[in-house]
Amino acid sequence: MLSSFNVRIVMKYTDLNQWLWKWHVIAGLVSLPFVLVLAITGGIYLFKDTVEKPVLNNLTKVATQGVTISFEEQLKIAESALGKKPNSVVIPVTTNQATEFVVGKFSHKKSVFVNPFSGEVTGEFTPKNTWMYSIRKLHGELLGGNIGTKIIELIASWMIVLIVTGIYIFWPARDLGWKGFFTIRTGLGRRILYRDIHALGGFWLSALLLLTLAGGLPWTDVFGGNFKKLQKMTNTGFPKEWFGVGVKSNVSEATISLDEMISIAKQQNLVGVNTLDLPKHKAGVFSVSNATFPLKNQKKIHFDQFSGKKLMTIHWSDVGILMRGRMWIMAFHQGQLGDWNFVLMLFVAIGLGIISIAGLLSFKMRNWGIPTVPESFKLSYGLVFLVLLLGVLLPLFGGSLLILILFTWVKNKLFKL
Numbered sequence: 001m002l003s004s005f006n007v008r009i010v011m012k013y014t015d016l017n018q019w020l021w022k023w024h025v026i027a028g029l030v031s032l033p034f035v036l037v038l039a040i041t042g043g044i045y046l047f048k049d050t051v052e053k054p055v056l057n058n059l060t061k062v063a064t065q066g067v068t069i070s071f072e073e074q075l076k077i078a079e080s081a082l083g084k085k086p087n088s089v090v091i092p093v094t095t096n097q098a099t100e101f102v103v104g105k106f107s108h109k110k111s112v113f114v115n116p117f118s119g120e121v122t123g124e125f126t127p128k129n130t131w132m133y134s135i136r137k138l139h140g141e142l143l144g145g146n147i148g149t150k151i152i153e154l155i156a157s158w159m160i161v162l163i164v165t166g167i168y169i170f171w172p173a174r175d176l177g178w179k180g181f182f183t184i185r186t187g188l189g190r191r192i193l194y195r196d197i198h199a200l201g202g203f204w205l206s207a208l209l210l211l212t213l214a215g216g217l218p219w220t221d222v223f224g225g226n227f228k229k230l231q232k233m234t235n236t237g238f239p240k241e242w243f244g245v246g247v248k249s250n251v252s253e254a255t256i257s258l259d260e261m262i263s264i265a266k267q268q269n270l271v272g273v274n275t276l277d278l279p280k281h282k283a284g285v286f287s288v289s290n291a292t293f294p295l296k297n298q299k300k301i302h303f304d305q306f307s308g309k310k311l312m313t314i315h316w317s318d319v320g321i322l323m324r325g326r327m328w329i330m331a332f333h334q335g336q337l338g339d340w341n342f343v344l345m346l347f348v349a350i351g352l353g354i355i356s357i358a359g360l361l362s363f364k365m366r367n368w369g370i371p372t373v374p375e376s377f378k379l380s381y382g383l384v385f386l387v388l389l390l391g392v393l394l395p396l397f398g399g400s401l402l403i404l405i406l407f408t409w410v411k412n413k414l415f416k417l
Contacts, residue, residue, distance in 0.1 A: 041139035043349030157397035215333025236320030
């Protein structure tokens with residue numbers, strides 16, 4: 001027979017479980033439509049490179065026709081086609097490859113491709129004009145601009161709370177011993193079946209989901225903005241020299257040609273896709289960088305635009321630890337670290353959709369009942385501290401929680417009148 005002390009402990013534990021379950025259900029119902037959008041669009045966007053590869057192949061593959069024209073000539077052709085001087089050129093690696101000249105960055109990026117044999121512009125490519133870009137915008141901001149971005153950040157913040165509370169609710173609720181962590185009960189009715197799919201799937205996906213959410217949060221406005229400020233304060237982002245700040249050419253009468261610079265760039269033997277950034281001003285520099293995985297193989301090398309002399313090499317190890325971690329986890333989020341990463345993220349997207357729908361079906365079969373909490377239940381100081389900590393780390397979660405608390409307080413006051 002339990003002692004009175006043990007009874008009090010069990011009752012407090014049960015009440016806490018009910019309280020967490022109540023908010024898990026409420027937050028889950030509010031978040032569900034957005035979570036499904038994130039799962040579906042995230043899964044689709046993983047195929048971005050597969051979808052765009054045939055389009056880019058049509059623009060980049062050309063027939064070998066003898067002697068090529070100079071890169072300087074190609075640059076003039078590209079400038080005419082773009083209406084402005086390109087920022088950079090992607091260094092070709094095969095003889096039957098059109099040269100890609102790029103203007104702008106990120107969503108404003110635009111590429112034009114020049115046939116090195118004929119000088120013909122084989123086409124243009126702007127990621128912003130593709131349907132995959134629309135999928136990305138739907139995934140990141142619900143096609144709603146800054147407001148949509150904040151909604152997604154709010155949902156992502158609450159998803160972290162859902163995962164943490166879900167683990168707590170699931171753990172004590174399994175009375176099957178270790179089998180409970182691997183067993184989906186199929187003979188106790190559909191409600192239990194759906195609940196087990198939701199609970200077990202959520203438990204085993206929890207670590208991957210948290211890692212995936214961490215990979216998405218740096219893109220957000222509030223959390224992402226604060227993260228960037230922290231990088232700046234702690235000097236743990238990209239060193240300023242990575243962007244050529246403070247690195248200058250020794251100004252002379254004439255610059256080296258683009259052909260000479262590309263030849264020098266090729267001699268660096270950098271792995272992956274090599275890009276040459278063109279000088280931005282009279283004392284600016286040529287900068288060679290490589291996009292490749294693993295990230296530790298990336299470098300940025302600056303050259304004097306007048307002599308071609310190597311001025312500075314920045315290795316990946318020179319990048320601050322917060323930026324290195326951020327770039328790794330963002331690459332993981334996009335499934336860019338290899339086939340294993342792609343398959344894993346596709347599994348996460350599908351799994352998230354399944355456990356979300358299973359949770360909804362289980363709750364529906366429970367007749368939409370919200371778990372009740374005894375009025376005598378009081379939050380412990382430890383739990384209050386954890387909630388406050390999450391509110392500070394995830395400001396939109398903290399702000400929304402304050403609104404909920406205020407709403408609950410006003411509602412209780414009004415009902416007592």
